[in-house]
Amino acid sequence: MSIDELDIQQKARDFIKQVDISNIRDDLSPYLTAAKVKLHFEKLNEGESGYTFTKSDGTHSVTVNSLETPERQRFTICHEIAHIVLGLPSSHDGIPAWGFAKRDVNEIMCDMFAAELLMPYKLWSDIVPNEEPSLELIQKMAGYFKASFPAAASRYASLCEIPCAFVTMNRGNVLYASRSNALRQARAWISPRSVIPVGSVASRLRCLGKNSTETGSVAQDVWFDNWENGYDMWELSRHYADTDTTISLLWFGLEDLPDVPETDRFGVGVRNYDGLAELTGELPWPGRQKRR
Template sequence: MSRPFRLMIARRGAEALLREEGITSLPVDPFALAAGRDITVEGKPEAHDGVSGMLLRHGNSFGIVYATHIPNEGFQRFSVSHELGHYFLEGHIDQLLKTGVHVSRAGFVTADPYELEADHFAAGLLMPETPFRMEMENYEPGLAAVDALAARCVTSRTATAIRYAELTRAAVAIIVSTGGVIDYCFMSDAMKTLPKLSWLRKGTKLPIGTVTARLADDPDQVRAGATVADEADVRDWLGGTTKASVSEESVGLGGYGKVLTVLSSGAISREEEGDDEEDEDDLVERWTPRFR
């Protein structure tokens, strides 16, 4: 099974769990879900940083410890949801809890397949597709939409932006960078339709002359959570052969030392997926796990 398909299954598995629990609205409370399975959840002291959380097992009892060194409720809720992913997703307990303790680094920061699956489970749990799409329709594409959705779902800007890029029909690209160097980029399906794109790779520098690059050059502004905006040519960011104007909005993520950039355009659109999307949904439905 391919990695993209496994990640989709992880997201759909979380949504299947919500349906079985009768949860249909936002926000979703991962602490209540854990309590319903008799999983003890505790915050660990702020002095202990470097990890987002841990899943522990003693006999048939489970516990979750989540990081508190980052005072961000959205990050903490995502961390707990990530550990729930390890608990619910097939094969994770057997593979990761051989010693009784698994330490996680949530937030799409690792290429480890189990960690990525748990990240995507957390995204599907806290931002389930149907209510998220309904909420998304209330806003024009851009950073303001990401912020509004993050407030509604009680999730971090970064996790919300990634989920937004996955589900929106608008042309959107989400870029996270540190010190002027790109950590990762997520693009919506509409943005991916641009021909001959130069995919942004981890470790490459931000495009010279962009307002994002200028913000990244000022660590004080990044820590202060400064926001900048401009119009840019999509080719300056993503290459390709199509000249199209995009809105470039960036915000410093405070103590993380990172910059979140949202590129959006109403001039770029994708074609309807048609039967191919329906066939894919049928296939995913057959593979989606069920929970007791």
């Protein structure tokens, strides 16, 4: 089952439109009001972040695990709102799973929706530095929005103008990869449900078996299917040993940028980089970053 990421994005933005988000970094209650949610805090079991109960009058009761970090609680609140607004059943409600993959996809979609709520597009665009990603940049953005590192990295990949992807991996397998507009247009594809590719930074960090973060240069065809070989790209990867989760941010260097489209799918103008040649309508692809 594939995920229409742009559809999720649009639904989240439609939801956000009706809400005053000026103070959303400190207070999520405008979202709660819009989704008809009453919030409760409880000490839940370890690993259980929260759940939703819908009442007969159409209002919802969301319970959040008060033992988790404030950052995690904020994400849980937005994730539960996603289940409500998208009308997606949750795989953490005690109903036995009949197909892990399908349920898993619902959770990924709710995570994407939650990221839109936590780090609204407009606020994000106002403050994100116009530079290549780095550990410091992602940490700074995560801190500003009181979001986790993976949530901020994912947000960076989906909103940036450079060809960039964010890959989520669990137990050695690729769960999902989200791509920036530029990468999508280049038809760069990473197969979900594949194993973490050998030669990637992610693969190396996972083999070490401990919490670690590293940035390195990797061959483009390590990550992208049916890709021309001989070119390199950057990979910033982080491994979480306790949950065996690995994330990677992949991008092409600024010197290897293809032309940036004038408008994105929503008709929103995107900035051009200084010094780029006039748009020709053709993407000079793949990037001409020589193997280091």
